Amino acid sequence: MNKKGLFKYKNFSVLSLIFLTACIENAPMDSLSPAGPYARQIDELFWLTFWIAVGVFFLVMGVLVFSVFYFRDMPGKPEPKQIHGNNVLELMWTIIPVLILAAIAVPTVRTIFDLAKEPEDALKIEVIGHQWWFEYKYPEYGITTANVMVIPEDTPVRLEMWSNDVLHNYWVPKLNGKRYLVPGQKTYLNLHADGADEFWAQCGEYCGLSHSKMRGRVLSLTQEDFEKWINNEKLNAEKDLPESSLAAEGQQVYLNAGCTQCHVINGVWDIQGDRIAPNLTHFANRNVFAGAALKNNKENLTKWLANPPEIKPGTFMPNLELTEKEIEALIAYLGTLK
Amino acid sequence: MSGGHDYPHEPTGVETRKLGMWVFLSTEILFFGTLITTFLLFKGRDFPGIKLTDVYDIPFTSISSFILLMSSLTMVLAHNALENEDQEKTRVWLLATAMLGAIFLAGQIYEFTEFYHKGFELSTNIFSSTFYVLTGFHGLHVFIGVVFLIGLWAIGQRQQGLSLDGGMNLEFIALYWHFVDIVWIVLFTVVYLI
Amino acid sequence: MSADHKEHPTPKKYVQIAIVLGVLTALEVTLYYIEDLVGSFTDPLLIFLAVGKYIIVVGWFMHLRFENKMVNRFFAGGMILALVLFTIVMLERGMANFFFN
Amino acid sequence: MTKIIEPAKRTNIFRRPSSEYGFWSWVTTVDHKKIGIMYGYAAFFFLLIGGLEALVLRIQLAQPDNSFLSAAEYNAMFTMHGTTMVFLAIMPISAAFFNYLLPLQIGARDVAFPRLNALSFWLWVAGGLFLYSTFIFGTAGAPEGGYLAEEVGWLGNAPNGGWFGYQPNAGFKYSPGTAMDYWALGLQILGISSLVSAFNFIVTIINMRTKGMRFMRMPVFTWMTFAVAFLLAFSLPIIAIALFYVTFDRQFGTTFFLVEGGGDPVLWQHLFWLFGHPEVYILILPAFGIVSEILPTFSRKPLFGYAAIVFAGFGIAFIGFGVWAHHMFASAISPVAQAGFGLSTMVIAVPTGVKIFNWLGTIWGGKLNLKTPMLFALGFIGMFVIGGLSGVTHSIVPADTQQTDTYYIVAHFHYVLFGGAMFGIFGGLYYWFPKVWGRMYNETLGQIHFWTMMIGFNLTFGPMHWLGLQGQVRRTWVYAEETNLGFWNLIVSIGAFIIALSILIFMANWIYSRRKGEKAPFDPWDARTIEWTIPSPTPVWNFSKAPEVKALDDFWHAKYDEDEEGRAVRRDTADALLLQLEEEGLNPEEEIELPNPSYFPIILASGLPFFGYAVIYKSIPLALIGAVLLLVGSFGWAIEPLEEEFTTKEEEE
């Protein structure tokens, strides 16, 4: 008996120790390493609650484990006193939790309203959820992009979000909590990155077949770089490519294979504006694609163009039965879309 | 009920089946509450297409509402007659209640077909969907009530008569019937008048 | 049978109650037609009337007035629960329409 | 010599079923004990299925970017896993306990409406089979306009919208095929089943208590049953209507949850969680009740603060109705609602804490007998507190926006559902094993079961806490290698197999002990409540004579007195009393009337799945079959008298 009790005790304390030491190094989605004021505010609140919870846990487990040792039935032990209750004690363990909770409640409510407030002078970005990728629009600059959101460092950003189909949930763990993207209704989220860095994002809400591959990146740049990026994004893609280059061939494939039905490359096709698929005008500047599920390199692009549903089940981009040559040409062309 | 009639119980004073019915009716409030909430929520929305107010025939509905309301009276009179052990009258009032209920149902079917012809179908828009599901759900209740009442009436006809605490309990069904009536009181106001 | 403490009403009483109900219904319909005269009071008045009818039927026809406390609490519990929960839902979703769009 | 009590074989229009043993006796039974046992076995079967689905999930997740399952299969598996565990495992196992124990604990011969009780059970079976028939008949696929590289295999042709079926993803446009219809209609049938049993239990508790069994003398398990019945009665109607909407949307072209048609997807969230949160307390309160029975018995002390525990239970149930939007903190709700629901959620910690501390008060100063049921009860306290505390961290709204939809939530609810509800249930299964089967379980195997389960459980769900906080999103078929989450996921998967091992040990114990276990005395634990005053296994008629109850823990007080110090002393008369009880229990003096078996519950229940199929396949003939079954069932029911005379005859054994 003794050994078992001891084992149990160890089991528990070891577990909670593990909790503190088991944190994974280099987890790009780590919500416990905030990189901006919003996430930091949440983080502080979490740790406050966490330590209170740890306290309560050890109290309860302490009493439990102590009792198991001390009040265990042993030969010769007399029958216990028949205690039916104790009003004072019971009142205490009703009131004390109330007080503890009240203490957590105050900062909680304050933080809720803090986080909901629209920051002044914020950069506005629209986030539109699609099955299974995020589209970003910068209304002030007339820019449309996908998968990689680019923001200036140390500047508040206000996201105005909605969904084009089902519920999605935008999450950049190191910058803030999550917020749903709802069809037919707008929701808001603030981001603020301390410095220039790359952050991972992911759709939180289950949104169908390829929910797990609905990821994203947030790239925070220095003010200077950000302006450069903006100015570049505003440009149209080059229409007249050097003749008989592979890229020019690729452009022909692009124009003839049906890509234009869904994709837009500004300046290359008459019809501009919104389509059901990511805007490809500056595709080569994005280090990831297809809902940030894939790194932007030749190998992945080949896989993608050969059979998109293989990579992302359920996707709205069909297998267009492209030949290897066409794919090669397309990749060359896509590479020019800087 | 079960376990022998002389099995002693801690008394609460409410007959078992009746208690069961009250519990059931209490939960019915939540059924209808959900439906009404949805209805009101969408009623406040601005959505293009044919509106409820475009199809309503208030005088007609008022009359059928009145009929259903009066069926509550006949129901309670049936109950009263049974308490006074007047089997004959009990059956008459029962049948009257069932008939009034049936008239109400007929009215609702007429109303639905009228609306349908005006282009107001189940899936026309959000207003029509909520309308049909809500009033249809109530209509289903009326229908079940009418079946109960006729069943009760038939049992009364066939056997020596109804008893107050017999198998098919009149009071038990009366409660159900009144409840269906009060739901309509609410629906009439919420759906048609406001 | 149930241990009713108060006497149930007589048939005559029932008919009187029914007449009151009928009158209230007539009033409702009238209100609907003279909405322009009554103005913004119409809806509250209509709700008031409906609640009145509701209470009359539940109280007298269903004998809730004469019923065991347990039953009363149960039914009232269901009512109050439904009212509170659904009011919150309506407020939440109603506001959403109002502010978010 | 035992007395065999037999129903008179009288015929109404149909010949009454009259078998006492064998297959038909189970099919037609209205005996709460048999129904309880059937619930138990059937639910355990589904627990194994749900567990297998979990194992399949864990194999897929054991490595990053794994390809053991396709996306369609993975999504179907977690949806069916969650749905199965909640509606087809935990709820019905709790129902098994309610059925078996409730009449015994209040000294009744059966529930208030025995045939309705059988109906509940068969409806539940019908719903479960209907839901699972999706693997045979159902179809699932890509959203309208989307493409799949490969056909969906049979494993993927199951509901795939998640156990809370968020709209519009689970609507016809984004989840075409029939699988989600099976889900919506299956839950509808299961809901009707639970509603019916809720009415039955409420009325039973109010009206069927034996003499002297006042409310404040009822065992805590009975109280918790009462609270659960209330929760069911008031929350199920909401989901029933919401599921109607889903079915209408999917089948009849309405747009309740589709924005294009003016509908509102967030309304579904409200309606689902208005039901869904009370539901989680429906899952845990029975375990609270079980633990409140086990702890005093094995501590040889009365429950500390009986009244407080009872009221806390109702407090939880009541507040539980007012917190639903805590599942929507990241959804489209206003900051005011976030604050309000955050606060109301925190408040639930208070009554729950009252229970925890009162349980600790119960074992404090006791004489703890660490048998398997007690181990599970103690394990329950420890594990549930972990889950409860992580629940409190969710109620901190801003923190929850980081946690929601991650494995941190998955960790929370498995700690409360498995560490809470399941541990409680296992404790109860061991505790009442002797009463149900008349044999003792094997203690050694029981202890081994507990420890393997304890280890496996923590290994499985403990690491999920940090996996979630460090970014693993739930319901993801694959996770990227670069997230560095692979190691702990592997540990989790290993843990899951250790749990499976522990369940195999449990099954071995059960099968062995049922046949070969020691014969159980009728009061093996020196227990406190009146179900232990009758023989083991419980005779069909429960109590030979209606017991009269004079106090809370009546049986204990009949056996024990208190000395000046307040210590328990066994009465001199105790042994004689026990002998007398045993003698009386086996030999009823009076003639006993019991409700007769009936065919009609199962006939009625079997009608509903046909309606389900009729809706899905828009088939009038199927609807007619359903209608006929329904009519035959209810007509026969209405004209069949509930009970007929029993004859008592002496028979040699």
Ligand code: HEA
């Ligand atoms: C048995 C089921 C069960 C139980 C009992 C609980 C209990 C609680 N749950 Fe849990 N919950 C679920 C099952 C359950 N939950 C499920 C299934 C989900 C996920 C659904 C899904 O998304 O799929 C969920 C999700 C969930 C969420 C949503 C998370 C999200 O998706 O973002 C939240 C948020 O607040 C929450 C909170 C709580 C709280 C505060 C309690 C409280 O009742 C806990 C109270 C207990 C204690 C606090 C411990 C004991 C108390 C003391 C020792 C006193 C002292 C304590 C203090 C002073 C703090 N739960």
Ligand code: HEA
């Ligand atoms: C009471 C409820 C309950 C229980 C007991 C469990 C038990 C388990 N759950 Fe469950 N789980 C849920 C309720 C429950 N779960 C819910 C509600 C969800 C959310 C679903 C959703 O998102 O929609 C969920 C989601 C969920 C996920 C998240 C999936 C995702 O988001 O992608 C995971 C992942 O690891 C998981 C794992 C497990 C494991 C390993 C067990 C193990 O403990 C299982 C242990 C049991 C066994 C291992 C069975 C033993 C089998 C044998 C011994 C084989 C014998 C076989 C024969 C004789 C034929 N569960």
Ligand code: CUA
């Ligand atoms: Cu979008 Cu998940």
Ligand SMILES: [Cu+2]
């Ligand atoms: Cu909850």
